[in-house]
Amino acid sequence: MKAIVLPAEIWHSWSLHPPVVALLALAAIAYGRGLRILRSEGGPGAVRRRHVAAFYAGLAALAVALVSPLDQVAHTIFSGHMIQHLMFISIAAPLLVYGRPSLPFIHALPGFLRRRLRDLAEDLDAAKPAASILLNPVLVVALHAVALWVWHLPTAYQAALGNDALHIAEHLSFLATAILLWLLIIGWGRERRLGYGPAVLVVLATSLQSGALGAILTFAGTQLYPIHRAGAAAWGLTPLEDQQFAGAIMWIPQGLVYLAAMAVLLWLTFAEVEARVLRREAAERDAAAAALGGQP
DSSP: OOOOOOGGGGGGOOOOOHHHHHHHHHHHHHHHHHHHHHHHTTOOTTSOHHHHHHHHHHHHHHHHHHTSTHHHHHHHOHHHHHHHHHIIIIIIHHHHHHTOOHHHHHHHSOHHHHHHHHHHHTTHHHHHHHHHHHTOHHHHHHHHHHHHHHHTSHHHHHHHHTOHHHHHHHHHHHHHHHHHHHHHHHOSSSSOSSOHHHHHHHHHHHHHHHHHHHHHHHHOSSOSOGGGHHHHHHTTOOHHHHHHHHHHHHHTHHHHHHHHHHHHHHHHHHHHHHHHHHHHHHHHHHHHHHHHHTOO
């Protein structure tokens, strides 16, 4: 457990861990390099400005979660930790997915590695069954729910705060399962594995289980995480108030993100249905006109 951060010390409490800073910087540089190479080669316009902006915003969200004073505050109060989890799951993950990083990252590789990847691409058919299993909607929703609930069990949560390896595993499980989840919701390019309707069900299922955990934390009548007792007091909160605030953060702001995602998906569903109806009506008109034109 790290030292308690007082409100007056917050802007002096940055977490400048060299491996974290180096990985974030490497991802930013590699994406930019790959994008320049992709464009110089006249590659497809699959990565547009909005995708580039989303990717760098996702990296910025990770920096806020892991480098800014939020990381130190997250060790002090439970509600700070919940904001950090929200940054991983509901902000960084969807932005990174929407940024379509696969093409820029591939093009950032040295030429011999890119050629090797092209050779391996011929054997992708063998990997498709494994990818299909990994991106099975039921499995992805279940994995994310397990990560969320297990790491918020008091024993597991407090063990992670006291052990750096467990804490890294906790953060990676949140980010990795959230990325898989948003891959299903957003897609990873022009092709979508899920239709908009099934994606709505994925978001709904995730919203319900996440909201249930938030409600439990909000309305629990007892303190579940005594490890934050001293930190909460330093911030002028009782441990139960800190816990209730954290539950409300998981329940309401995160729920609003899922609600917005469902609204967008439903709008896209209706737009897709309308476009299909219009195409069918146009085809029927063309067929009728052709039939009339062929009459003697």
